Each structure stands twice: as C-alpha cells, then as structure tokens.
Amino acid sequence: MIAGAGPDTPLQQSFASVRHGDHAIGAGVLVADRLVLTCAHVVNSALGRDRFAQDTPGPGDTVTLRLPHVAAGHDLTARVLREMWVPPRATAAGSAPVEPGRVPYHGDLAVLELTGAAPEGAEPAPFLQHSYANETIALWASGNPLPTVRAVPRVSAPPWIALDVLGGAQVTEGFSGGPLWDRERQAVVGLVAAVHRAPEGAAPGSRPTTMYAISVPAIEAExxxxxxxxxxxxxxxxxQLLTALERVLKGREAVLACEERLAARLGRPSAGPAADLERLAGLAVSVRRGIPELLDLVRDHEPPAADPYDPHPRPGLYGAREDWERLRRAARTVRPGEYLTTRQRRDLSGLLAHCTRTDPRTLLERVLPHAPELPAVTGLADAMDALEGFSSTTGAPVPPLLQGVVRISVEERAAGAYPAEDLDAWVERIAARSGVDEAAVSQFRADVTAAAAPVRTPAAGPPATGTPATAPRVQVELLPTPTGRRFTYQIWTFADRQPHRLALVRDAEAGSEQVVDDIRRVLRTEVREDPETALVEYFLPSAWLGLDVDSWESPDSDEDGPFAPGITRRVVVRTTERSRESYAGWKQRTAALPHAKRLVLDHRHTDRKVARAQLEVHRDAGTVIVCCEPDHHGTLLRQCVQAGVHTVLWHRAEHGAHIAQDLLALVDGTDHAEVPEVVRLERAKAMAEPESVVHHGRRLSLLYDAPDHRPPQLAPDAWVLTQP
Structure with missing residues (x-):
C-alpha cells in the first residue's frame, strides 16, 4: 500500500506490472476502474507469442498483472478486449507487419480488462498532452523506483514522441508499455514504446539515447x-465555471439532466438524484476533453418553456448571450488547451488523413505569424493539436484552430472537392456550436481564397497611371518597462501587395539605441526602399504614446555617424489599443480625411468629459492638434484614440496659442497622406538650426493611425489588414 501522498502518488496508484511467469516483462497503466492500457507487443511477450504478432488473443488467453505500489505481490488476471486490440503495423493505413528493428511504426496498443475489481487504493491515471519543456520519468516493469529513467521530449513524430534520455537507468525492454509521467503537470503524457541507443564507442557529446513513446493524441486516435x-x-x-453554470442552467432539473448525459458521454457513473453543480463541474474537469463535452451538452440543453408571468424571462435558449460567453471564458481558463470534443477531434483527424498538399509548418507560420517560437510539428493532426491550445487574439472573431482548418480546406481544394468541402462543413458546424459568427468564418474563407489566388501578370502596354504602390513600412510593436527606458519588441515589415512578415523579435529588455540599431538592420536586409523610403511606425500602448521615439538614434559607432530615423524617415506613432467599439468611428473619420476639419484641444479641454464631448460634437474632425500642458497629454490622447481619431499632432514640451497656430499652419492645406513627410521635414529643419532652441520641429510627435496595414495581432479583425 502507498504509505503517504507524494509527488508521484497518482502514478503509483495506476502503475501496472505485466508479468510472464514469475518475472515482469513490461508495464501498463490503469485508465479506468478495471481497464489497463499497455503496448500490444508487451501482451504478445506475456503470452509467449512473437513480439509483432497481429492476430487477436483468444478468450482463453489471460495476462497476469500486478499493481506493485498498491498491492505488492498480489496477482491479478486480465483478458484482452477484442475491440481495443491494435497490433503493431508498418504504416498508418493498412495492416502490413512491422519489420524488426524499424521505427517508428503504428498501433501497438492493447487494453486489458481485469476479471475482478482492482485492489483498494488503485486509481486511474490522469492524462495530458506532452509538453516539450517538461522532464518526464518512466518506471521499469517491476515498479521499483531505482531503475527510473529521466527524459525530455525533443520532437513529436506522430504517432510517437522522441525523447532524449537525460539519466537514470539504462532503457531496456522492461520499460515498454509503461506510462511516461510528467512530474510537474502530474499527468501521463505517453506510453513508452521503443528505444534507440547511441552506438557503442560513440564520441562524447554525441546525441544521447532516444526513447520513443506513443503520444496521447495517437492513443485517442487508435x-x-x-x-x-x-x-x-x-x-x-x-x-468561475461554477458561477457561469449557475447562471446558464436554471433549476435543479437542468443540472440533473446535464449531469446524467455528461456521465454517459464520459463513461462515468451518474450521481443520479444526488447530482448538483459541483458534481457536474467536477465530472467535466476530471476527464480529458470533459470541458468541451460539457459545453456541448449545455448548449444543447432545452430549457423549460418560458413562464409568461416571469418578470425576468431568459432571452434565447442559453440564457443571455453574455452568460454563455462567460461560461466559454471560464471553460478556457480551466482547460486552455481543449476546444473540441472527442468526437469532433476524431472527425477532424479522419479528414486530415486525406490532405496531401498542406505543409504543417507553413500552416502554423500563417496562422500564428506573431508567435515568437512555433511548436515543432510533423503532421497536420499534430499542428491542429498545437493550434487548439491557442486562444483568439483580442478582437479576432475566428479562433486559430478554425483559421487553420479553413486554410487547409482552401489549399486542398486544388486537388478536388474532397476533403475540402467536408472540412468546410466541419468548420461551419464547430463554429455554430462554439459561438463563432458564421459571417466571420465566411469572410475569413473568402479572404484566404483571394490571397491564395494566383496573381495575374498584366499584358504589355503603356505604364499604368493608377494608384501608386504603397510605401514600405517597418512596424515596431514596442512594450516599455515601467520606467519607460527599456523595451521588449518585435519588428514587422510590410510592402505593397505582400503579407506582413515578422522580421525580428527581442524578448530581452533593450534600450532605445538597440531598438534603432535593429530598425536599421531590418531596413538594410528586409526592406526595399525604392523608389520611396520606408514609413517607420511605432505601435505603443496608449499610456506611452508620448515617448520621444522620433528623437531616438543608434550609437555613433561608424564613419556614417548615428542613424537618426526621425529626420531620415517618416516616423509616426500608432496605438496597440484600438478596440472594436472605436472601429466604426475610426473608419468613418479616416474615410472623411480629404475634407475633414482640424480641431484644437487645449487647456480648456483637459477634463476627460469635456474632451470627449468636443470630439463627439466634431465627428468630422480627422486631424486633432493637442496643445496643453504636457501633464494632460495622456488624457487627451486617450480620448482621441477612443473617439477613433486618425491623426493627432502635438509638441511634447511647448504649449500655448502660438504653438497651436504653428501646428495648424503646418497641416493646413496639406493632403493628409503627406502629413508624415511634412512633419519629418520640420524635424529636419529644427535639427539643421542648432542655435534655435524654440523651433516647433523639436519634440514634435505625430500619431498617424489609419485602420489599414496593421500587423495581424493588432488588427481589429483577423483579416482587416489592408483595407480601411
């Protein structure tokens, strides 16, 4: 018996030793009250058969097991469940036998059913998908802790995980079939299947021994x-989940009905009349993919007919929309990596098996362009598992998982209607059940399709006289530390008719000189400034729009002198905090810019209510001049952002009527598209007159923020990237 609770107690309560005669030859893990999961080749060895035998053991073939940490020395008898016998096979499809010594292979799973109850103290093991950063352990067949192996997942190569062995015992066949245990997350993350050792006499520092395990997604699929x-x-x-459920499920009957149906779906006993919200939530959080199953059931639950005399009738089937959204948010908090039910994921995996044109790595790069590091994947099913763990970015109505499936569908359509049309139908069904707007999915699909269409080469003829190409842009998403002197950032590039590209990410804090030096590096290596120089855009939180980014320089370290983009490039600031609420006004003011009026916000408007009222009264104002004491700049800039103002010009130090008049004169009669260039020239003039310390070109800031050309994660919608 287990003496006390330790870090590996759940592992010990579920660890099974598979025996042949009087010695252990493999391992397994308890997955239900009377079910033990192991490798098929371990069962074959226990029955004295060939390791890779494929025929199903007969009803008279029994396997001896022990739960060494629960009932040492107590033998248990089990039989193979015919419907859960998946022998080793060479390929994903078909049943070709495995050639000895060849890895990886597929299948190799078996479920044993105990002929009697498990000993007291035995508990099914918890399971989670593996994490590349976490060290795992594996116990030898006997369960003795001394020959424990330590390993770290290196790469996912479906259906296996490859792990580098860090230390502990030498990996031998006795580890096969045993659970791969993640101590930090307290869960089984795979089933040990095989090992590849470094050749004898290998040079020091060569690749360590590699252990292979069958991944949790592969187990679920097989x-x-x-x-x-x-x-x-x-x-x-x-x-949070309990509170949200209480608001959505009204009445005891609703709770009882959902608990009974959820228990049936998850293969767990129902509490019957004793069920309550705590039991319902506990059932969902205790089982893998139980939370998506719960949401699916709650959404399908038919509430009782509305009482015509009820003063607070429920709007719609699921209560108020905000209650349903609250439930979904709570569910993602409890299980952030689970979006699909078991059946939904199984259906998707079946369709992905027929996809041949989509590269999983490229898919992740397109769906997660802002991710500093992409998960290592080797197949589409693996990529979908990775995307399932990512939540939607702020304002993006289509979650990354559905974005990925839509992109696969568009790419696979070139090979025929199947499976593209079925993938589209799957997306529509999942979107409807998870509260994703159908119009958003349709728009996203249309935009992906348009982007994938081949570009037609225009016929030879006279030069076009239409709209000139958009100037290249270098976009710096800047996150200041509390002092405002150190920053982390990522730099994007954008060129006409080209998608955004992440050029550089700096997670370590750096000063302004390093920021400018990295911008110069990106300009030299990633941007073609011909015929027009690049527009340099700093995306900042609203509280930091007053940063003097236009005056930043690189170190004076070469004969060319310091690089000062504030006078050699058009430097503007933009905000990272455009909300969907301000988007309509933002587009409206931008569209009206050619004929928009100018508005001055001065010392009379430093109260937030007064400033917002002025902006509401002058909804046709596209350019705002802020001219007040610097302490109030932040308040007025935030009001401008919330009101959807496109262009704001202000002096960081000076204020007064003369400054307001100078700045108005600067933009008066200037096309709004030329404002960044006009401001750049004013800064250059101020720099060219060092004796003039009051030139308004010094410390001149420009917020120039249209709805177009925003990096993907800062766009109001996932696809609103290039059109105002």
Missing amino acids: LPTLPPSAVPTARRGVQ
Missing part, C-alpha cells in the same frame, strides 16, 4: 472507444 481518460485536478477557473 482507440476511439476507450473511455475518456482522467486529467489532473483543475484548480484555476473552477469557481
């Missing part, structure tokens, strides 16, 4: 009838 596995007890978000 054994679709296996009851959903348990997961580690959730703590974060459970109270």
